[in-house]
Amino acid sequence: MPRPLSICLAKWCAIGGLLAALMCAASAAKADPIACDTPLIVVVAASPDLAARVCRVAAEADAMLSALGLRHSRPVTIEVTPDLGVSAAGCVAYFHTGGAVLTILPPDCLEGEDGRLGPFPKLAAGPLFESLVIHELAHAYVEDSAAPDSLPRLVHEYIAYAAQLDYLSKPDRDGILRRSKADLPVDLAGFSEALLNFAPDRFAAMAWLHLRAQPKPADMVQALLDGTARFEIWDE
Ligand SMILES: [Zn+2]
Numbered sequence: 001m002p003r004p005l006s007i008c009l010a011k012w013c014a015i016g017g018l019l020a021a022l023m024c025a026a027s028a029a030k031a032d033p034i035a036c037d038t039p040l041i042v043v044v045a046a047s048p049d050l051a052a053r054v055c056r057v058a059a060e061a062d063a064m065l066s067a068l069g070l071r072h073s074r075p076v077t078i079e080v081t082p083d084l085g086v087s088a089a090g091c092v093a094y095f096h097t098g099g100a101v102l103t104i105l106p107p108d109c110l111e112g113e114d115g116r117l118g119p120f121p122k123l124a125a126g127p128l129f130e131s132l133v134i135h136e137l138a139h140a141y142v143e144d145s146a147a148p149d150s151l152p153r154l155v156h157e158y159i160a161y162a163a164q165l166d167y168l169s170k171p172d173r174d175g176i177l178r179r180s181k182a183d184l185p186v187d188l189a190g191f192s193e194a195l196l197n198f199a200p201d202r203f204a205a206m207a208w209l210h211l212r213a214q215p216k217p218a219d220m221v222q223a224l225l226d227g228t229a230r231f232e233i234w235d236e
Contacts (some may be wrong), residue, residue, distance in 0.1 A: 016025040022176040033077070038062045040072060041137075045080040046106065054078055057130045057167075060136040064163055076103045079135065082109055092118060093132040095139035102136040104129065119200040120176055127172055135164040146225050154231050157196055157225045161204035162211040173208070180205040184213060189232040 018201065033042045036055035043058070045051040073106045077100060084094045084103040093104040110125040120128060130140035138160040142151065167172050177183075182205035216222040 040075045041079045042075065043080070044077060050080060050106065053130075053135055054080060057133040058137060060167065061134045061163070064134070064166065065138055065141045067218065068159070068163075068221045069145075069222065070138075070159075072141050072143040073139075074144050076100050076101055076102065076137065076140045078104065078136070080104050080106050082106065092128075093136050095136050098143075100140065102133075102140065104132050104136060119204060120129075122175055122179070123168075123172060127168055131164045131167050134167040135160045138163040142225070151225070152193055152231075154193065154196065157203065158191065158207045158211075158224065159221060161200075162207040165204055165208035166212070176201060177205045177209070182206045184209055186210040186213070186218055188229060191231050 011123055031045060031047060031051065032171075033044050034048065034051040034055065035042050036058050038055065038059045040203060041055070041058050041062075043051040043054045045054060058078065065072070081103055082105060084105065085096065092110060093102070095102055107125045107129040110128050116130075123131075140157055142156050142159050146155075165176065168176070180199070180202040182202050184205045186209045188210070190206060191203065193204075211217050211220060220229060
């Protein structure tokens with residue numbers, strides 16, 4: 001049975017992808033795949049410059065996620081494209097479970113309405129784009145690190161959002177923390193599907209605050225992966 005879809009950011013996914021595809025037609029051209037220096041990561045993008053930018057972010061993601069004890073043993077392709085390959089709804093980025101493919105809208109598409117209406121509407125297209133690379137790669141690393149079909153969506157998104165916010169500059173992250181009104185202390189009981197669906201900015205801020213407050217963040221990530229730490233909803 002497939003794991004629940006790790007669709008990125010519910011509000012974004014409720015907005016029409018067709019509009020994004022029309023707006024971003026200029027970005028549709030694809031160059032040949034480029035292999036990043038980071039092993040097992042390949043980028044498909046409209047230009048070598050854009051691919052190089054994604055590879056640079058991917059290297060940072062690899063360092064960050066490896067420090068959290070997450071594994072990367074399977075090939076991942078990051079495709080920067082106005083067509084995310086999601087039939088049911090429009091997203092700005094998408095992790096295709098089991099397929100080892102991440103699709104992300106190009107920065108020029110994120111300048112449009114889709115980007116502004118996401119959970120982080122004040123974030124400029126550049127940092128939003130790069131942080132989406134981090135977020136989606138986190139999903140890939142989490143899936144790689146977990147036992148098959150064992151993880152609920154909350155664990156995936158907790159780690160992905162925490163990594164995404166950690167990548168952002170302090171001013172960008174502080175803005176999200178301030179607007180979401182998230183503050184310490186945060187504990188796992190405060191996370192829920194409802195929070196993720198209806199206040200993803202607050203979910204993201206809480207995830208970052210909670211993970212950052214851990215004496216050893218990698219231990220918390222491992223505990224979530226192996227089930228020794230649980231969100232309250234699991235016990236219902
Ligand atoms: Zn996600």
